[in-house]
Amino acid sequence: MNQPVVEFQRVFKSYFRGEQEIPVLKDFCLSVPQGQFLAIMGPSGSGKTTILNLVAGLDRPTQGTIHAAGIAVSQQGEADLARWRARHIGFVFQFYNLIPVLTAAENVELPLLLSKLARRERFKHVQAALGLVGLSDRIQHYPRQLSGGQEQRVGIARAIVSDPTILLADEPTGNLDRSAAQAIMALLTRLHQELNKTILMVTHDPQAADYAQEILHFDKGKVD
Amino acid sequence: MTLGTLIVRNLRRHTFRVTLTAFGIATVILAFNLIVTTVRAWYAGVEASVPNRLISRHAASLSIHLPLAYRDRIATLDGVTGVTYANWFGGVYRDAKGFFPQFAVEPASFLDLHAELSVTEEERQAFLSDRRGCVIGHRLAALYGWKVGDVIALKGTIYPGDWEFVVRGVYRGADAATDETWMLLRWDYMNERRQQIDPDRAGTVGWYVIRIADPSLAGSVSRSVDAEFANSTAETRTETEQAFQAGFVAMSGAIIGALKLLAIVLNGVTLLVLANTLVMAVRERTKELAVLRTLGFRPRHLTALVTGEALLIAGLGSALGIAITIPATYIFGALVAAKLGNFFQHLTLYSSTLLLSASVTLCIAVCAAAFPIMTILRDKIAEGLRHAG
Ligand SMILES: Nc1ncnc2c1ncn2[C@@H]1O[C@H](COP(=O)(O)OP(=O)(O)O)[C@@H](O)[C@H]1O
Numbered sequence: 001m002n003q004p005v006v007e008f009q010r011v012f013k014s015y016f017r018g019e020q021e022i023p024v025l026k027d028f029c030l031s032v033p034q035g036q037f038l039a040i041m042g043p044s045g046s047g048k049t050t051i052l053n054l055v056a057g058l059d060r061p062t063q064g065t066i067h068a069a070g071i072a073v074s075q076q077g078e079a080d081l082a083r084w085r086a087r088h089i090g091f092v093f094q095f096y097n098l099i100p101v102l103t104a105a106e107n108v109e110l111p112l113l114l115s116k117l118a119r120r121e122r123f124k125h126v127q128a129a130l131g132l133v134g135l136s137d138r139i140q141h142y143p144r145q146l147s148g149g150q151e152q153r154v155g156i157a158r159a160i161v162s163d164p165t166i167l168l169a170d171e172p173t174g175n176l177d178r179s180a181a182q183a184i185m186a187l188l189t190r191l192h193q194e195l196n197k198t199i200l201m202v203t204h205d206p207q208a209a210d211y212a213q214e215i216l217h218f219d220k221g222k223v224d
Numbered sequence: 225m226t227l228g229t230l231i232v233r234n235l236r237r238h239t240f241r242v243t244l245t246a247f248g249i250a251t252v253i254l255a256f257n258l259i260v261t262t263v264r265a266w267y268a269g270v271e272a273s274v275p276n277r278l279i280s281r282h283a284a285s286l287s288i289h290l291p292l293a294y295r296d297r298i299a300t301l302d303g304v305t306g307v308t309y310a311n312w313f314g315g316v317y318r319d320a321k322g323f324f325p326q327f328a329v330e331p332a333s334f335l336d337l338h339a340e341l342s343v344t345e346e347e348r349q350a351f352l353s354d355r356r357g358c359v360i361g362h363r364l365a366a367l368y369g370w371k372v373g374d375v376i377a378l379k380g381t382i383y384p385g386d387w388e389f390v391v392r393g394v395y396r397g398a399d400a401a402t403d404e405t406w407m408l409l410r411w412d413y414m415n416e417r418r419q420q421i422d423p424d425r426a427g428t429v430g431w432y433v434i435r436i437a438d439p440s441l442a443g444s445v446s447r448s449v450d451a452e453f454a455n456s457t458a459e460t461r462t463e464t465e466q467a468f469q470a471g472f473v474a475m476s477g478a479i480i481g482a483l484k485l486l487a488i489v490l491n492g493v494t495l496l497v498l499a500n501t502l503v504m505a506v507r508e509r510t511k512e513l514a515v516l517r518t519l520g521f522r523p524r525h526l527t528a529l530v531t532g533e534a535l536l537i538a539g540l541g542s543a544l545g546i547a548i549t550i551p552a553t554y555i556f557g558a559l560v561a562a563k564l565g566n567f568f569q570h571l572t573l574y575s576s577t578l579l580l581s582a583s584v585t586l587c588i589a590v591c592a593a594a595f596p597i598m599t600i601l602r603d604k605i606a607e608g609l610r611h612a613g
């Protein structure tokens with residue numbers, strides 16, 4: 001039986017704007033087994049990004065514990081968490097978030113700067129990752145010289161280059177047209193099938209969610 | 225690629241802003257170096273003094289003279305290997321601007337005790353055999369175009385009247401710190417004319433210069449000189465030449481103090497300018513920095529990124545500042561020489577001054593980086609990712 005690679009146990013998360021409490025997650029539970037491709041669907045503002053941030057340890061829950069890739073994420077210190085993230089988490093953003101002053105290859109190389117790999121080794125990994133997303137011919141391009149779909153593929157290459165345990169994707173197709181979105185989803189499906197990646201994707205796009213193994217509907221802080 | 229690549233690329237995003245900041249820092253470096261050079265020129269006279277020489281003057285004031293008879297009494301004291309004396313002549317050449325230090329001295333013993341004033345044997349002999357002769361420093365000679373055989377006409381202030389001296393020698397300093405703007409004239413000639421005008425004060429000397437066998441004897445010899453003349457009508461105050469000069473310099477200490485303060489305040493400007501630039505740069509990149517942290521970059525990586533950028537800007541500014549300082553010091557020196565004569569005769573730009581300015585600036589860069597670094601590390605990553613733009 002598969003150990004869950006991500007697990008939320010009775011998690012509460014509220015934001016505070018001054019005195020005002022904005023509850024987002026209310027007694028939220030989730031268990032994602034190793035190797036699953038799960039899509040979490042919910043309307044805008046329902047707390048999807050919040051869930052991914054909590055998995056990656058970018059934010060802390062108000063209450064409850066979160067386990068991911070072998071650690072209790074909600075209980076780690078800043079530097080340990082950063083080290084763990086570099087090793088286990090790949091993050092794909094809705095707006096790609098590439099560094100504009102770095103080329104495609106350099107953007108993909110960024111996570112490897114944190115590893116012990118030598119320059120030559122790093123370059124091999126970068127080439128492999130960009131090859132996997134079909135951008136071998138755009139290595140020296142800057143983000144502004146790429147289309148949205150291409151930028152997102154660089155974003156995916158950056159997320160997988162260090163071979164993380166979990167791939168988190170926050171509306172990866174949210175900013176793309178239909179055909180580019182389909183290409184991205186096909187790519188994520190391939191990563192799941194061929195590399196057996198655990199993928200946790202949040203989206204409000206039902207067509208994107210259809211690519212996943214399992215879909216979870218989520219609203220008002222709870223799973224429906 | 226390395227973190228360095230990212231630092232350099234980040235810097236090139238706002239070439240104009242970075243250039244302005246670097247120029248701002250360069251200006252501070254320039255001002256700092258000019259101030260430090262001026263202050264060092266001021267103290268150079270103190271540094272130039274020889275540790276085995278003492279100065280003995282009237283205990284009450286430098287303007288009250290001592291009897292010439294003290295010379296032989298001092299010479300017999302233990303530890304004393306030579307005595308000479310001098311009077312401040314205080315003459316004016318042409319107009320008040322033509323001021324330079326003139327000392328009426330006993331030629332043979334004065335040159336003997338001040339070996340750093342090097343003249344040829346012929347020049348020395350010529351000075352010894354001409355009562356109206358004088359010896360002038362190389363820089364002074366250059367300033368007025370004087371050479372051996374020229375006649376220098378001075379208007380006396382302390383010793384009134386028109387005076388004429390014939391240049392018998394031009395001395396050069398044995399090292400860079402020696403003052404090359406002095407004029408040495410003969411005490412006996414000066415005294416002879418004083419005898420006629422002001423017979424009461426004739427036969428007195430401004431101060432004695434005492435050579436001691438060993439610098440470590442300075443304290444004991446000073447005390448025995450002062451004890452020798454204690455309870456007399458003219459008590460002495462004896463101290464090392466260094467202390468004497470320092471006291472002289474300290475008269476203008478308030479100005480020097482203000483200049484030092486200004487040099488420190490200037491570095492505050494660097495701190496503000498640089499911190500401002502860095503805070504702007506980091507604020508614009510809030511989201512990118514959050515992305516880096518999402519990828520696993522640790523606080524020390526972000527610290528390195530921002531500090532690296534700060535050091536690079538400060539380094540550019542320093543290099544630029546030093547490049548401007550070198551010609552500027554020459555221009556400054558020429559202007560000062562034109563306005564103040566030879567008051568700042570040691571206006572030398574030392575590489576240690578440049579080094580000081582650059583290292584202070586780089587230290588400040590590290591401090592300036594601390595502000596934005598604290599801001600980044602305090603912010604939650606999730607907040608940074610939600611940051612617009
Ligand atoms: N820092 C914050 N302060 C206050 N409210 C926030 C903050 N971040 C998110 N929220 C609110 O929390 C809710 C969930 O946000 P989010 O997780 O981004 O939703 P989604 O990704 O599903 O659109 C939204 O209503 C949003 O306005």
Ligand SMILES: [Mg+2]
Nearest residue numbers: 048049050170
């Ligand atoms: Mg969202």
